[in-house]
Amino acid sequence: MFHLHEKISSGGIYIIAEMSANHAGQLEKAMEIVKAAKEAGADCLKIQTYTADTITIDCEAPCFQIHGGLWDGYNLHDLYEEAFTPWEWQPKIKEYCEKIGLDFLSTPFDFTAVDFLSGMNCEAYKIASFELVDIPLIEYAARLGKTMIISCGMGSKGEIQEALDACHRAGNDDVVLLKCCSEYPTNPTNLNLATLSDMQSFGVPLGLSDHSMGHMADVVAVAQGACVIEKHFCLSRNEKSQDSAFSMEPAEFKAMVKAVQEATLMRGKVQYGPTEAEAEEYKCRRSLFAVQDIPAGTILTNENVRSIRPYDGLPPKYLPQVLGKTAKVDIAFGTPLSWELVE
Template sequence: MTPRITIAGREIGPAHSPYIIAELSANHNGRLETALAIVEEAKKTGVDAIKLQTYRPDTITLDSEAEEFQIRGGLWDGKSLYKLYEEAHMPWEWHKPLFERARALGITIFSSPFDDTAIDLLENLGAPAYKIASFEAVDLPLIRYAASTGKPLIISTGMADAEEIGEALQAARDGGAKEIAVLHCVSGYPAPAEDYNLRTITDMIDRYGAVTGLSDHTLDNVTAIAAVAMGASIVEKHFTLDRSGGGPDDSFSLEPAEMAALVHGCKTAWSALGAVNYARKSSEQGNVKFRRSLYFVKDIAAGETITEDAIRSVRPGFGLAPKHLDRVIGRKAARAISRNTAVTWESVGLAE
């Protein structure tokens, strides 16, 4: 049976066009007005959903200056985990107006919860699904609690090996989740395309039997569109109003025109996949007449033997197919034939 899940009435799986998620993440840059504007712009791009992240700094880390809590290198070099998440987090009082704005616009909204209290908040807001972030894919109690809501679960798998992915899926099933999707992911910010190894997607589809997609942290759309060709049914990408906005995630996020291009490209790639089909396509019908066929290239009298130099394979395609050349050479012309005339069965005295 082909796997599928349904979020807010939208069916997701190989039989349906890709489900595109715009990840708002920390791109609000500390302003509710910016977060609301991102939701509005996401709707205009044609994505299926906007996704938040629901945590507070004290629910995701500890306020410690110890070395193991410091970030060294990369985009967030020099910050402590607590300071980063304090800057990046979505205040909980913003969730209700964001959910209300999304629903007024007719775009699905849900979130990645990072602890049980976040799930409780989102349940009160009627979240239609939950996304487990890659860093939390090893938090099996969190996965089980999210699964206990009965909502569809999407689990990102950055940094997780095959065994850990299997454990996360089992925790989701044990918790009561009936609809589960997994996203192939590389937890680099940004991540180079060559790290993505997109052939993993086809293996995940076979190995786990779940709806499978991609959480993409590359800087353009090529990887995501290619993933659709590999079978990805979900594509998630960070979204911002302005990549130069200076926020924690802005620099590796798509701007509105790029997100609209991603939506178009993914849907085009999916429609191009189609099914195994060797039949002539409708767009080809008018060009059949321009294929090669056999034509007489000299005048031939009735009863004259047709020699090899009297026939050529040329365009257009109104004569016999070139594969019949050997059957025609050596035959006697059934009637007088003018040069530049298509070779037919009748002209050489043969039935089709």
């Protein structure tokens, strides 16, 4: 069972730990990452399902070369050849996730990967930001009727809508959209988390796929309504891989989980008027009181009536109406005013 909707329907934040290339080509390390992610508070472990030949081609043309950023100088095929997660590992990783109580999720990058994951009985599919515009791939995965989690990095509003429409055409309305900036690592000034509020117009659950360092962005995203957080996860950034430079270590991830849980509690619900916790303090509001002994027949003035704490008398807004009226009875000093006392 994939627990995303169960978690968010109860008001929680669903936390995804992205392993990506941080296994550095070692199955044993991959399993250590799974265990560490669980211990750090993740709800789900995510991997990626591709080979260098399913995601690109082995070509030395200039457009296949990476310029700038973490992977400067790489040929795309060479990068993915180093970074991919062997497919024969993936059932083992999924089995271990299930054994220790983690959801399992993967990103397919072509039809063969979708078929492979379907054969593993995967219950959700992640679409990466770069594949947001691959409408045939999205529709193919959506036909399986499983939860679709779609990253929207670089996507225009129209492109995001096209991806949603592809899911709907496939008869799948179980979609989660993730705000994302496809910069690795992301400069905080490029996150534009205000977009999350606008994305509510899509009418589906929202989250953040976050490549920035630290967890401030995740706290802000939760405050903006995010109910899913995805972060890259590694055992140590000192153990170099293609993605380690922008990944969280276990202690950092654990701190992030705690912070977003606290942010969720702070976000709460729409609330006007006093909460239960404020009930006692509510009594300290101001109201109208007799601040002198006022004999019957005496005119009420600013000298004998004032707005003071606590909130036992008439609300202060009625002071203009009270002034100039006459005391019906003797009103003792410290008596809260009520309409029964004046005429």
